[in-house]
Amino acid sequence: MKKQKLLAMFFIVNMLSVPVAFAAEHHSGHKMAGGGSGESASTCLKPHVSKFTPAHLAKVAPGSEFSFVAFNISNPEHITATVKKVPVELVAEFKDPFYVVKGKLPAFLKNTAARINVKVSGKTSHCELENGWLVNITE
Structure with missing residues (x-):
């Protein structure tokens, strides 16, 4: 029992x-x-940006080119950049497995420090990225 x-x-x-x-x-x-x-369908790889050029705190001329590489990006149109909150046009070139992204500093910015701010939009907030670096614009 x-x-x-x-x-x-x-x-x-x-x-x-x-x-x-x-x-x-x-x-x-x-x-x-x-x-x-x-x-699930919303799973993503977090984007990553690196190899910022010119280097952080470098002295550069107005209108200078900047670049960086972006990993885990499915569509380069989701990448945006601003310099001192001014939108900058970007050109992305695919170099498997990453994109080389280039832009130019606004020519009217002179004798100032400026943050190049990069944002990558995604399907969810877990898939988004915001990063950047500072440069010293001369003249």
Whole structure:
């Protein structure tokens, strides 16, 4: 009789813990056993920009060219740049697996420090990036 009660309690406890374990695994973002991929359509690789030219705090002339490389970008049209909050036209060239992105500083900016601010828009806020660097514009 005791053995049957213990067996019944063991069965009930195990049945109650399975949904909890499944929920914890499902919400953790890890792949689930039994087939689910654990990924959704909104999953993305975070964009990355680097190799800023000219270097941070470099002295440059008005209208000088700047460039950087962008990784994990599906569409270069999602990349925007501003210099002292002035939008700058960009040209992107694909060099597998990244883009080389180039632009020019506004010619009217003289004798000032300016931040080149790069923003990459994505489907969700997890897929967005904002980064930049400072240059000293002379003349």
